[in-house]
Amino acid sequence: MAVQGFHPSSFLAVETARLEETIRTGKAIAAVSGGVDSTVAALVAKKALGDRLVPVFIDTGFLRAGEPEDVKLRLADPAIGFKVRLVRAGAQFLEATSGETGAEEKRKRFREIFYQVLAEEARKDGCDYVVQGTIAPDWIETQGGIKTQHNVLEQVGIDPVSSFGFKIIEPLSDLYKDQVRILGRHLNMPGDMSRRQPFPGPGLLVRCIGSVSKTKLNLLKHATKIVEEKLGPFNYEQYFPAVIENRFAKNPEFKDLKDAAAEALGLPASETHVDVFEDRVTGVKGDDRIYGRLAGIKIKEDSRETFGWLPEKLRQAQVSIINRSPEVTRVAVMVKERRGAPALSVVIRAVSTRDFMTAAVATVPWKILKDAAESILKTGGALRVYYDITPKPPATIEFE
Amino acid sequence: MTVVPVIYVKGQYNHLIARRLQELGVDSYLMPPSTPLAKIDAMGADALIMGGGPQSVRSLDGLTQELRDASNLMSETKLPMLCICVTHQLMATTFGGKTNLARKPEFGPVEISVEDEDAILEGLKPSFTAWESHNDEVIAVPPNFKVLAGSDNCAIQAMRHERLNMFGVQFHPEVSHTTKGVDILKNFLGIIREQS
Numbered sequence: 001m002a003v004q005g006f007h008p009s010s011f012l013a014v015e016t017a018r019l020e021e022t023i024r025t026g027k028a029i030a031a032v033s034g035g036v037d038s039t040v041a042a043l044v045a046k047k048a049l050g051d052r053l054v055p056v057f058i059d060t061g062f063l064r065a066g067e068p069e070d071v072k073l074r075l076a077d078p079a080i081g082f083k084v085r086l087v088r089a090g091a092q093f094l095e096a097t098s099g100e101t102g103a104e105e106k107r108k109r110f111r112e113i114f115y116q117v118l119a120e121e122a123r124k125d126g127c128d129y130v131v132q133g134t135i136a137p138d139w140i141e142t143q144g145g146i147k148t149q150h151n152v153l154e155q156v157g158i159d160p161v162s163s164f165g166f167k168i169i170e171p172l173s174d175l176y177k178d179q180v181r182i183l184g185r186h187l188n189m190p191g192d193m194s195r196r197q198p199f200p201g202p203g204l205l206v207r208c209i210g211s212v213s214k215t216k217l218n219l220l221k222h223a224t225k226i227v228e229e230k231l232g233p234f235n236y237e238q239y240f241p242a243v244i245e246n247r248f249a250k251n252p253e254f255k256d257l258k259d260a261a262a263e264a265l266g267l268p269a270s271e272t273h274v275d276v277f278e279d280r281v282t283g284v285k286g287d288d289r290i291y292g293r294l295a296g297i298k299i300k301e302d303s304r305e306t307f308g309w310l311p312e313k314l315r316q317a318q319v320s321i322i323n324r325s326p327e328v329t330r331v332a333v334m335v336k337e338r339r340g341a342p343a344l345s346v347v348i349r350a351v352s353t354r355d356f357m358t359a360a361v362a363t364v365p366w367k368i369l370k371d372a373a374e375s376i377l378k379t380g381g382a383l384r385v386y387y388d389i390t391p392k393p394p395a396t397i398e399f400e
Numbered sequence: 401m402t403v404v405p406v407i408y409v410k411g412q413y414n415h416l417i418a419r420r421l422q423e424l425g426v427d428s429y430l431m432p433p434s435t436p437l438a439k440i441d442a443m444g445a446d447a448l449i450m451g452g453g454p455q456s457v458r459s460l461d462g463l464t465q466e467l468r469d470a471s472n473l474m475s476e477t478k479l480p481m482l483c484i485c486v487t488h489q490l491m492a493t494t495f496g497g498k499t500n501l502a503r504k505p506e507f508g509p510v511e512i513s514v515e516d517e518d519a520i521l522e523g524l525k526p527s528f529t530a531w532e533s534h535n536d537e538v539i540a541v542p543p544n545f546k547v548l549a550g551s552d553n554c555a556i557q558a559m560r561h562e563r564l565n566m567f568g569v570q571f572h573p574e575v576s577h578t579t580k581g582v583d584i585l586k587n588f589l590g591i592i593r594e595q596s
């Protein structure tokens with residue numbers, strides 16, 4: 001469990017030597033997603049293995065619009081030089097996760113299918129090894145029981161050899177995202193790839209809060225495109241939307257939250273409203289997983305106009321709500337709503353973070369949030385758009 | 401090279417402590433709390449840093465094996481020691497102070513008011529922003545310890561032994577959002593270098 005001081009060239013020398021010694025004349029599959037972690041891991045492995053490395057991209061069906069083809073093209077860039085095999089497994093992933101509402105159960109089912117598909121590919125090619133881009137936060141959060149990352153097995157006591165028939169190699173497991181990006185640049189990765197926005201392994205599956213459905217996925221694909229377009233120019237380390245059903249918990253203890261919010265905001269209680277969503281979201285309090293609630297604050301439109309963004313007051317409202325009700329792990333503020341159907345909300349999240357272990361809420365200009373919300377509502381897929389105002393901790397960056 | 405093992409008690413930021421120390425030119429590794437003292441001495445350790453974790457340490461009776469080991473290690477070692485979050489609480493419980501459920505738990509950014517800069521908080525008066533994640537807190541420091549800093553919701557954010565180089569902080573100096581955190585780690589390393 002050694003932690004090395006980070007110097008890309010010495011890191012590379014140590015890791016390629018380790019790979020050569022481990023795999024010798026054998027072959028390995030590299031599970032690539034087009035993201036910076038898996039691409040850099042594969043590039044490190046390629047240094048040791050050359051053509052004995054087989055890059056495989058699994059289309060899980062939970063990807064952004066056009067992503068599989070786009071990734072295949074990006075990875076074929078001469079600077080990377082991967083001829084990627086595309087495996088279409090969307091139907092399998094959707095079937096395995098449909099009807100499941102629990103975030104951990106969804107993630108575990110995803111993990112199972114992910115490795116089954118990889119095992120099948122490994123068998124075809126006679127590969128004894130799978131190289132994957134697991135980084136430090138992945139195993140720290142999985143081992144700490146915060147959330148099951150799809151690419152962590154051995155660190156939680158699952159033996160990949162007996163379960164799936166291959167050994168796992170994780171060249172980046174002691175690194176954080178910012179270090180991986182440095183290593184990527186050192187390996188001559190094109191800048192747009194070494195800086196690429198992170199995307200979770202289970203993808204849109206964990207951004208459909210609660211049960212996954214085609215309707216939610218469709219809305220999410222539209223909303224993702226809009227959010228990436230509007231927020232992209234600000235260079236936040238992460239920004240994305242999630243979708244949640246407008247079903248609200250009526251527990252008596254949530255009744256007080258409106259007063260807590262109004263007091264912190266300095267508004268009359270008649271001008272604030274707090275809804276607590278039924279579906280649960282993941283949080284981390286005191287290094288422990290909390291599978292809690294999302295509270296949505298609504299401020300009367302004319303108060304909002306004089307009110308503007310006011311991140312500090314909203315921050316106080318968030319702290320005050322979470323103090324009042326320990327079951328709440330996240331607070332969002334409504335940006336815009338419309339009447340009609342379907343009863344879905346989109347929650348936009350944007351954070352600044354160095355290593356994804358802690359995250360501060362990004363102060364996106366209110367006008368930009370409003371623009372994004374209007375575009376999302378125009379698709380007709382949602383009734384409400386919120387903006388998440390919770391740091392990590394007590395929330396995590398992703399919702400599930 | 402200064403050698404400072406990090407005692408891993410399954411907290412979210414334990415591995416980050418080692419990373420920060422590496423960035424400061426220190427040789428640092430995660431080690432389990434069950435590591436025998438003789439082994440730590442044989443490594444040439446100059447100090448120990450103990451991280452946070454999800455456990456509750458309100459009494460010594462209810463400790464997990466891991467934290468019982470950490471508590472024993474704290475009592476046995478003569479090395480300078482910085483304990484963070486749950487091990488700050490464990491330090492209080494181990495040496496005769498008190499840890500209890502926090503009246504107002506703190507998550508995310510918190511303003512820390514420095515009362516006494518004594519060594520680890522040097523240069524940080526009057527206050528700084530630190531990130532926190534705790535449900536419990538130290539409510540009484542052990543005999544011969546003094547309080548160095550507090551916040552609106554938690555009176556004991558930092559403490560130290562009056563004479564020995566034993567320090568505890570409730571907040572997380574190792575996370576990047578605690579922008580002055582690296583100064584605290586540097587101050588701690590300064591104390592070690594002075595001593596050796």
